[in-house]
Amino acid sequence: MLNSFLDLTPSAAAFWRRRVYQFSTCAAAYNSQALRDNEAHSEDYETYQRRRKTEWKRRQGGQSFLDHLIINVRGGKGGNGCAAFHREKFLPFGPPSGGNGGRGGDVYILPTPELTTLTSVAKRVRGENGGNGQGTWQNGKNGAPLVIRVPLGTIVREIPRGDPRRTKDEWEAEAEALEGLEPAEKQAKMRDNRWVHYPRYSESNVERDAFKEAEQLLFKQERDRRYARRKREIEHPIYMDLDKEVEVEEDPNLPLGLPRKDALGHLVASGGQGGLGNPHFLSQDNRSPKFATRGHEGERITLSLELKLLADIGLVGIPNAGKSTLLRALTGGRAQTEVAGYAFTTLNPVIGVVRVAADGSFEGGLSEGMVHEETLIEEAQKQTKMEEGAFADALTRNQQAHSDAVTRGFGAGHRFDIIEHFRFTIADNPGLISKASENVGLGHSFLRSMERSLALVYVVDFSSPAPWDEIAILRDELEQYLPGMSNKARMVIANKADLLAADSDTASIEDAKVKLKRLEEYVEKKLTVEDEYGNQRSLDIVPISAKYSQNLKKVVGLMQEYVVEAREESKREREHQS
Incomplete structure (x- = not known):
């Protein structure tokens, strides 16, 4: 072998040395795998399978049981108001008839005794949006409430401002989207986010005094809502210990099929108000309002859910x-x-x-x-399948009694x-x-x-x-x-x-x-x-x-x-x- 290597050129000799090294590496890997296989077969096969399953679950970080979760909750957006005018035969110039937008869906959290983990809770929860208003005074549909079901024993905390885990609220999100724009472009974008104009009247509406007054009133209301939200976050942040089921008294005065709000759980994020149709802006000075408002964004909040199981x-x-x-x-x-x-x-x-x-x-x-003991269950189950043929079910009385007793002892359909x-x-x-x-x-x-x-x-x-x-x-x-x-x-x-x-x-x-x-x-x-x-x-x-x-x-x-x-x-x- 040495002489054969000496007869080769340096490049060819290097090539064969690499091949020999690769072969030795593969052989070592094969031997180690054979050793692992021998260890696996040396213990009971079922025990080995359960051990592998347990180790896999541990590597996954315990995803089958979740007891701490950060979720971002957003109430539904309100529907837009409609700018329309009534038209019918012999009435070419009717009154304003745009309907209001529907309210966005609220988000509730409800403790549920059937649940034992937070795995079923989504990390991003968004309420249903309200429907847009339409002509002939048709108001939009309100968004349906959304219920987050959590196990009993869940502690709900609101993550405060300044925490990096907290998501931005609706005003902070808008400010981030407008960052870097020119003042005139920023103002136009903010108006597009708040107003609906009658076709071909967007530029002329901006110059009208009635629109400017309505715009000032809208910004004032928005500023008041923002101040109230900040005050609530500072003085009364959300903290709930959901250790009891929600008790609801039946109300005979409610229509059939309409649930009480108490039955939905605890309110955590309110849906946005629907926009106003153009009839809302009708006045003595403005007999033909050609603008309406868009729906408000739903409340955005970040919650920390921590599950502490309730057991005696x-x-x-x-x-x-x-x-x-x-x-x-x-x-x-x-x-x-x-x-x-x-x-x-x-x-x-x-x-x-x-x-x-x-x-x-x-x-x-x-x-x-x-x-x-787990092994006895498996033995009882295997015993009934021990033979294939005419005498497969022909167990002795003692064997059948032992098998039934073991199965009953582990709750297999039997209740004491x-x-x-x-x-x-x-x-x-x-x-x-x-x-x-x-x-x-x-x-x-x-x-x-x-x-x-x-x-x-x-x-x-x-x-x-x-x-x-x-x-x-x-x-x-x-x-x-x-x-x-x-x-x-x-x-x-x-x-x-x-x-x-x-x-x-x-x-x-x-x-x-x-x-x-x-x-x-x-x-x-x-x-x-x-x-x-x-x-x-x-x-x-x-x-x-x-x-x-x-x-x-x-x-x-x-x-x-x-x-x-x-x-x-x-x-x-x-x-x-x-």
């Missing part, structure tokens, strides 16, 4: 602590959360409803002993019967990691969803070597994000306790008891807080197995006490404020 109980834990499995077990499989054996399975907050009977039993408790006495909601929040309060990853999004819960519950992996270290991380992240937020914590759930007592070995059971005792001592020493009345309050500790639905009745009973106490306290505060 918020589950707080590190990734893969078993929060999603716990929520499934508490709700009887109604909450369709993602369950898998790797971290960051839950990317979006999920809210489930716990229904409790008068005797303390709850819907999920009816499935006690059932295994809440229970006489509901009390209900509360639980939020399964994505796992917290260290430095989440510094907005590492989607830390602020995770923490924001917990901020408005009435009570927080720590969920730790009791099978880990040091579950108290997990509690320390969770508490520090809550405090760094919002001081005092960790005081909402009321309980520590030591999940996966079944793993420590999996064997009947007496030594392992004793080790589990010692570990639980140490966890209780840590909680009593580090997490005891003082309420507003000066009383010392320690957190409850409950070891459970969410996978097998063990010891959950005590968890539900304590959670119910927390919710009742928090609701009564909130009611007393509202009565005191009123």
Whole structure:
């Protein structure tokens, strides 16, 4: 090989050296890809697919769940007035008959309990424009109101002037469009934006005294509107906490099919007034007005929407602590959360409803002993498709009973019967990691969803070597994000306790008891807080197995006490404020 290279010219030798290098590079890439394929096939295929899906969602920045959004809202533009004169047989010179323009559509914002994310809200919202006026005194149609639907718990703030995120209002936008023009050209452009002239009378109207008086009055009204807008922005900027549904009383005096304005929600941007037809300018001195006004621009405003989910109980834990499995077990499989054996399975907050009977039993408790694990669902589904042929459905009684029980346990069309006495909601929040309060990853999004819960519950992996270290991380992240937020914590759930007592070995059971005792001592020493009345309050500790639905009745009973106490306290505060 060396001799063959020596026989080549320098250029040919350089060519073959490049080809050898390219070949070696391709071979290395092929080997690395083969290694990745072997790693993928070494683990369960379904788990590998779910892991890839989770990583893809994280790379997308959590677009499936949106809890903070800046939107530009513009009310509809009013329709133009019409400059026309009535004409009919034997009446060649009738009176002015131009109709007024319709009013632009208003924009409302309405809290909707069915929504859980801001993904459906457009970043640019514009109300419907009003219709133009026409001859024979026909007024234009008013623009229909536009409703922005947002989830309950959304906080709406108006972005003030000077903020670079704020869009320009209608007057600032016009000034920007006229920038750089000569004074005469600028004046002509401003008149075109405000006036409608009868055909071939635009130049003569400008010279008339009646038009000059109307123009001065129009600019004065516009200046007053601009001053009122600035005053409202300074003294009463928009701030709404949409934590309740809009309550509307039926009005029997309204025509059928006409909704009350209250039912549309809260007004955020008013539509522009319609233009005036030429009959409006009829006077003793001006018997034939040949001009009308254009519609006003709708109000422009920039809003910041911040979603803070409303849930009675918020589950707080590190990734893969078993929060999603716990929520499934508490709700009887109604909450369709993602369950898998790797971290960051839950990317979006999920809210489930716990229904409790008068005797303390709850819907999920009816499935006690059932295994809440994702792989069992897949096995039950695959079991029915195991064979193709005459004996495909010929399962044994035990196989069929096991398959039905697993499917029912995860809410696949089955609903447990229970006489509901009390209900509360639980939020399964994505796992917290260290430095989440510094907005590492989607830390602020995770923490924001917990901020408005009435009570927080720590969920730790009791099978880990040091579950108290997990509690320390969770508490520090809550405090760094919002001081005092960790005081909402009321309980520590030591999940996966079944793993420590999996064997009947007496030594392992004793080790589990010692570990639980140490966890209780840590909680009593580090997490005891003082309420507003000066009383010392320690957190409850409950070891459970969410996978097998063990010891959950005590968890539900304590959670119910927390919710009742928090609701009564909130009611007393509202009565005191009123």
